[in-house]
Amino acid sequence: MEVAIVPASAVDIPDLLRVHKSAFKSDQFSNFMLAGRDENVHRNLMKQSIETWLSTHTSQLVKAVADDGNVVGWACWLVKGEDQSQPLMKPEHIRDWPNNVGSAPVLHGERVSTDEPGEYTNHASQLQNDKLKTPAQLVSRQMRNDLMKWEDQMKGRRYYVLQALVTSPHCQRQGVASQMIQWGVDRADAEKISC
Numbered sequence: 001m002e003v004a005i006v007p008a009s010a011v012d013i014p015d016l017l018r019v020h021k022s023a024f025k026s027d028q029f030s031n032f033m034l035a036g037r038d039e040n041v042h043r044n045l046m047k048q049s050i051e052t053w054l055s056t057h058t059s060q061l062v063k064a065v066a067d068d069g070n071v072v073g074w075a076c077w078l079v080k081g082e083d084q085s086q087p088l089m090k091p092e093h094i095r096d097w098p099n100n101v102g103s104a105p106v107l108h109g110e111r112v113s114t115d116e117p118g119e120y121t122n123h124a125s126q127l128q129n130d131k132l133k134t135p136a137q138l139v140s141r142q143m144r145n146d147l148m149k150w151e152d153q154m155k156g157r158r159y160y161v162l163q164a165l166v167t168s169p170h171c172q173r174q175g176v177a178s179q180m181i182q183w184g185v186d187r188a189d190a191e192k193i194s195c
Contacts, residue, residue: 001072001174003064005183008074012063013050014165015071020046023166033136050076059163062183064115064176073167077187080151084124085150160188160195 008016021043024030034042053059053076064073164182167176188195 001066001171001176003066003072003176003179005062005064005179008054008061008063010051010054012071013047013054014072016050016061016063016074017043017047017072019071019168020166022169023172024130036134053078053163054065060184060187062180064167064171064180066171072171073176073180074164075162075177075184077184078161078162078163079158079193080161081193088090110155131132154194158191158193160184160193161194 030042050061053061053140058079060075060077062075063071064075066072162181165177165180185195
């Protein structure tokens with residue numbers, strides 16, 4: 001399925017939330033992580049994330065638009081690294097792509113304290129001593145630790161991260177997500193940075 005990959009804006013938030021809700025409605029991992037919480041928690045967290053990504057020069061939120069004008073997917077690409085003082089892409093580069101190719105709340109957990117700098121603790125004994133009460137909190141802690149390890153390995157380099165990727169269920173397995181991924185990979189290649 002061919003789609004247009006174009007920048008998203010604040011007016012797109014209701015469509016982005018609609019697509020996200022339909023895409024993750026039956027997602028087992030999302031349901032596990034949000035078990036026992038108010039049904040609007042996920043929507044509110046996502047709305048807050050989207051608003052932040054749209055207002056941050058180190059992120060690029062794009063939408064996949066079908067021939068009929070409906071938004072059928074979206075992705076958020078973040079730029080990370082040492083020098084984030086300059087915008088990732090100027091608006092004219094986004095509008096003119098592919099002819100002219102020139103982050104959002106990310107879970108930044110606190111490093112688990114250890115005796116060794118740069119060492120991460122994720123041992124069962126540490127987790128048992130934590131005041132975390134649910135399996136979802138334990139998984140979230142481990143995900144934050146894994147993210148921090150990876151970010152430490154990338155220190156000193158500028159790189160893109162695919163922060164979010166969402167496709168409407170009726171458009172899945174038709175290449176929509178692949179096109180949004182390729183959109184970011186092409187930009188990283190053009191700027192000669194990792195992704």
